[in-house]
Amino acid sequence: MEDKKVVYITGGSKGIGKGIAQYLLNKGYRVAISSRNLEEIKRAASNLKGDASDILAIRSDVRDPADEKNAVKSIMEKWNRLDVLVANAGVGLFAPIEDISTEQWKNVIDTNLTGVFNSVKASLDAIKKAKGYIITIASLAGTNFFEKGTAYNASKFAVVGFTQALMLDLRHHDVKVTTIMPGSVSSHFDGRIPSAEDAWKLQPEDIGEIVYDLLKMNPRALPSKIEIRPSRPPVKK
Numbered sequence: 001m002e003d004k005k006v007v008y009i010t011g012g013s014k015g016i017g018k019g020i021a022q023y024l025l026n027k028g029y030r031v032a033i034s035s036r037n038l039e040e041i042k043r044a045a046s047n048l049k050g051d052a053s054d055i056l057a058i059r060s061d062v063r064d065p066a067d068e069k070n071a072v073k074s075i076m077e078k079w080n081r082l083d084v085l086v087a088n089a090g091v092g093l094f095a096p097i098e099d100i101s102t103e104q105w106k107n108v109i110d111t112n113l114t115g116v117f118n119s120v121k122a123s124l125d126a127i128k129k130a131k132g133y134i135i136t137i138a139s140l141a142g143t144n145f146f147e148k149g150t151a152y153n154a155s156k157f158a159v160v161g162f163t164q165a166l167m168l169d170l171r172h173h174d175v176k177v178t179t180i181m182p183g184s185v186s187s188h189f190d191g192r193i194p195s196a197e198d199a200w201k202l203q204p205e206d207i208g209e210i211v212y213d214l215l216k217m218n219p220r221a222l223p224s225k226i227e228i229r230p231s232r233p234p235v236k237k
């Protein structure tokens, strides 16, 4: 029997990343999840429902290329394979340009854009060997710009561009690449706390379902960019 496939999800301690991890565990994958805080990522791993031997918690800051290399090293040491990267870790910043400091700007770009680059670079050899899949979690903010969105829009437009170019590079190596661009998802994003009022939003497992559908798709088919939004948002008055 073939070994279970291994998925590495950055930013997996909560929100969308954790939802993807749970969905894929339910479907028989092994999952490695990472975030900046060791205690939180360990707690998230212990809260996932599944066989503990199919779950790995890693402390890694995607802004640091050495952290990402070590994350992939520990996955390879544990399972000796890496089939799928979900580059999900990201932060929000919504403020007028006058209020955005250079430090804040750097943090958004370093996390949302360079962090994706770092996790892709660290995973590339293993994923090419596996003829696997790279999925980035961008946003509808990667195609629609809005007020107070300079930093966030810039980071997500760039992730969409990066991912589409990456797709063109890697399809010749039998590696699929897709960017998922969600609208509002109930999560801890930008300091929010998921609540009953979020019922109209997408739920993290909805993004998990898309990831699973992509992984199961016929090898000849490649949806390279997916927009997904809540079907019934509140009507704006």
Ligand SMILES: NC(=O)c1ccc[n+]([C@@H]2O[C@H](COP(=O)([O-])OP(=O)(O)OC[C@H]3O[C@@H](n4cnc5c(N)ncnc54)[C@H](OP(=O)(O)O)[C@@H]3O)[C@@H](O)[C@H]2O)c1
Residues within 6 Å of the ligand: 010, 011, 012, 013, 014, 015, 016, 017, 034, 035, 036, 037, 040, 060, 061, 062, 063, 088, 089, 090, 091, 092, 111, 115, 137, 138, 139, 140, 181, 182, 183, 184, 185, 186, 187, 188, 189, 190, 191
């Ligand atoms: N929620 C939405 O409406 C929405 C819509 C479209 C796209 N997105 C995108 O979806 C992705 C996930 O967001 P979410 O909504 O799930 O937010 P979330 O609930 O705040 O989760 C973000 C995750 O990223 C981790 N993270 C943040 N900075 C990191 C870093 N430097 N290195 C490693 N991990 C880091 C966080 O853990 P630590 O803080 O402990 O490191 C956490 O696990 C982001 O890229 C976001 O832009 C969200």
